[in-house]
Amino acid sequence: MDDRWCILRTGGARTLPLATALTAAGFDAWTPTKMVKRRVCRTRKAKEAQPAAIMPTFVFVRARHLPDLLRILCLPSNPYPSFSLFRYLGDVVRVRDSEVERLRVVERRALPRAQRRTYQPGAAVRLAEGPYAGMPGVVQSSNGRRTMIAFGGWMTIEIETSTLPPDAVEQMQPTTGAAALAA
Numbered sequence: 001m002d003d004r005w006c007i008l009r010t011g012g013a014r015t016l017p018l019a020t021a022l023t024a025a026g027f028d029a030w031t032p033t034k035m036v037k038r039r040v041c042r043t044r045k046a047k048e049a050q051p052a053a054i055m056p057t058f059v060f061v062r063a064r065h066l067p068d069l070l071r072i073l074c075l076p077s078n079p080y081p082s083f084s085l086f087r088y089l090g091d092v093v094r095v096r097d098s099e100v101e102r103l104r105v106v107e108r109r110a111l112p113r114a115q116r117r118t119y120q121p122g123a124a125v126r127l128a129e130g131p132y133a134g135m136p137g138v139v140q141s142s143n144g145r146r147t148m149i150a151f152g153g154w155m156t157i158e159i160e161t162s163t164l165p166p167d168a169v170e171q172m173q174p175t176t177g178a179a180a181l182a183a
Contacts, residue, residue, distance in 0.1 A: 004063040004094040007086035012056035014081040019059045021080045028062040031055065032103045034110035054106060059083070063094045101165070108162035116144035117161060124170040125149055132157065139169065 010018050015031055022029035032054040037046045061069060069085065072078060086093045108116075119125075119142040126136050132151065140148040140156065147161045 003097040005060040005097070005100055006063050006066055006069065007093055007095065008059040008061055008069070008083045009057055009086050010059060010081060010083040012053070014083075015053040015056050015059060016051060018081040018083055022059070022061060025080075027065050027068070029059055030061075031059045032107040034107065035112055049112070054110065055103070058086075060095075060100060066092060104165075105163055109160075111162075117164075117166065118142045118144045119147060119161075119164075119169050125164070126168055128165065128168060 008018065016033065019029050019031040033051045034054055035049040036052040037049045039046055072080065073083075073085070119139045121139055121141060123139040124136065125139055127133055127149075132149075135151050137149040137151045140150050142148070142161060144161055146158050147164060148156055148158050150156045
C-alpha cells in the first residue's frame with residue numbers, strides 16, 4: 001500500500017469544502033483542522049465553535065488517487081472546488097505518512113479538552129519515536145493533556161498525550177506482568 005500523499009493547492013476559503021467534497025466522493029483526503037470561536041460582528045457574543053483549516057490552501061490526498069485527480073483536472077467543468085496539484089520541477093510532490101504525522105500531532109493538540117483522548121491505566125504502550133522508541137510501557141495515568149508511562153517498573157515518564165499516536169496504545173486490560181500490576 002502506498003503511504004504517500006499528494007498535496008493539492010486551493011484558495012484559503014475553499015480548503016475545508018474541497019477536503020469534505022473529496023472525502024464524500026470516496027477519496028482519502030485530509031487537511032489539518034481546529035475548532036475556532038469567532039465573534040458575531042459588532043457584538044461581544046461568540047458564535048459556536050466551527051472548524052477552521054490549520055494550513056489554509058493545502059489539502060492532502062493519498063497518492064493512489066493521483067490518476068483520478070488528473071482526470072478531474074482535465075474535465076471541462078470541475079465538480080469540486082477548484083484546485084491544482086503541488087508540483088516541483090514538473091513532477092507532482094508526494095510526501096510520506098511520517099512527514100504528515102507532525103501535522104496530525106498539531107491537530108490533536110488543537111482539540112478541545114472534551115475531545116482529547118485519554119488512556120486507561122494498565123494499557124500497554126510501545127512508542128515509535130523519541131528516546132524511548134521500541135520500549136514497551138504501561139499507562140499509569142492519563143488526563144487528556146498529559147500521560148504517565150512506566151517502563152518496566154524502574155522508570156516513569158510523563159509525555160504530552162497529543163504526541164502519543166492512537167495505534168501505539170493497546171486498550172485491552174493485561175492479565176499478567178508489569179501491565180497487570182499497574183492496572
